[in-house]
Amino acid sequence: MGKSRVVRVGGVPLGGGNPVVVQSMTSTPTVEVAATVEQIRRLQAAGCEIVRVAVPNAESAQALREIKKEVSVPIVADIHYDHRLALAALEAGADKLRLNPGNLRDPDKIRAVAQAAQERGVPIRVGVNAGSLDTRFLQGQRVTPEGMVKAALWEIELLESAGFEDIVVSLKAHDVPLTVEANRLLRREGDWPLHLGITEAGTAWEGAIRSAVGIGILLAEGLGDTIRVSLAGDPVKEVEAAWEILGSLGLRQRGPSFVVCPTCGRTGIDIAGIAQAVRERLKPVTTPISIAIMGCPVNGLGEAQRADFAILGGQKFGTIYAHGQVVRPKVPEEKLVEEFAHLVLQEVHHG
Ligand code: SF4
Numbered sequence: 001m002g003k004s005r006v007v008r009v010g011g012v013p014l015g016g017g018n019p020v021v022v023q024s025m026t027s028t029p030t031v032e033v034a035a036t037v038e039q040i041r042r043l044q045a046a047g048c049e050i051v052r053v054a055v056p057n058a059e060s061a062q063a064l065r066e067i068k069k070e071v072s073v074p075i076v077a078d079i080h081y082d083h084r085l086a087l088a089a090l091e092a093g094a095d096k097l098r099l100n101p102g103n104l105r106d107p108d109k110i111r112a113v114a115q116a117a118q119e120r121g122v123p124i125r126v127g128v129n130a131g132s133l134d135t136r137f138l139q140g141q142r143v144t145p146e147g148m149v150k151a152a153l154w155e156i157e158l159l160e161s162a163g164f165e166d167i168v169v170s171l172k173a174h175d176v177p178l179t180v181e182a183n184r185l186l187r188r189e190g191d192w193p194l195h196l197g198i199t200e201a202g203t204a205w206e207g208a209i210r211s212a213v214g215i216g217i218l219l220a221e222g223l224g225d226t227i228r229v230s231l232a233g234d235p236v237k238e239v240e241a242a243w244e245i246l247g248s249l250g251l252r253q254r255g256p257s258f259v260v261c262p263t264c265g266r267t268g269i270d271i272a273g274i275a276q277a278v279r280e281r282l283k284p285v286t287t288p289i290s291i292a293i294m295g296c297p298v299n300g301l302g303e304a305q306r307a308d309f310a311i312l313g314g315q316k317f318g319t320i321y322a323h324g325q326v327v328r329p330k331v332p333e334e335k336l337v338e339e340f341a342h343l344v345l346q347e348v349h350h351g
Pocket of ligand 1: 261262263264265266267268294295296297298299300
């Protein structure tokens with residue numbers, strides 16, 4: 001399988017073997033500029049590299065202009081139903097458009113958007129969603145991988161016939177096997193960068209697992225140039241989950257990766273509480289480091305010696321390791337988090 005083509009979103013390259021890009025979407029009403037800007041900044045601080053905002057009406061397109069003045073991360077305008085909103089979003093400075101072929105179906109209007117986007121060098125994502133698939137592509141009432149691919153190809157051909165090539169594609173469903181198969185099929189049809197996601201995945205817990213399975217399968221097969229984890233709730237969680245997925249596959253790492261023992265009858269300190277507290281304390285860290293928090297020497301010794309930083313638990317105490325060496329033996333349990341976080345932060349900031 002060859003590489004996908006490169007498409008630039010603002011200053012961020014998608015595809016062509018570039019690192020898989022993390023993106024998310026704001027949940028604030030776009031017309032509330034201050035709240036949206038604040039959320040975009042929080043997303044960016046968590047490692048989000050492209051942010052999408054909904055543009056459901058002309059006022060939102062106007063708000064986009066104000067939002068763009070306040071933020072540095074590339075902004076994608078999410079467009080449904082009305083191509084004039086796409087034109088307005090381009091005017092307002094959107095760095096990318098997402099068009100849904102399920103509800104924007106007039107070829108002339110789509111070509112008009114393509115032309116306006118072309119003039120500004122703005123890419124378009126053809127975003128097919130199982131929930132809004134055009135009935136032309138249903139099999140009876142059923143959404144199939146082939147139908148989703150056909151829906152995408154229909155719009156891609158329209159854009160390409162207008163000479164437009166900066167195309168990104170997404171095929172998303174809540175159903176993981178459906179999403180996986182649709183993306184596999186699409187990849188055989190062309191080299192457009194793929195935006196991966198499992199849509200309407202759920203709240204943080206089940207949604208993160210569902211997304212990790214679906215996105216993870218495709219990434220492991222070498223598919224996917226950007227990912228969006230869709231979770232109900234604070235979108236910062238989407239970004240955290242996306243990084244966890246990329247880290248698990250060894251594709252990219254941002255901040256600490258954690259090895260934490262599951263605890264058992266040998267455990268003599270509150271491993272889960274300590275790990276949670278350490279994770280919170282180290283949230284500002286973006287340097288890739290490995291951290292092990294282990295209950296006893298059974299597996300803990302090896303993990304502690306291999307990690308950049310580690311806590312190896314005993315009975316009501318823990319020993320702190322750095323780079324495989326003991327640096328603080330037998331620290332009382334209640335002081336462990338503080339001493340450990342201090343040590344890591346000191347080295348990350350000054351090392
Ligand atoms: S590292 Fe020790 S405490 Fe943790 S699960 Fe393994 S045996 Fe139990």
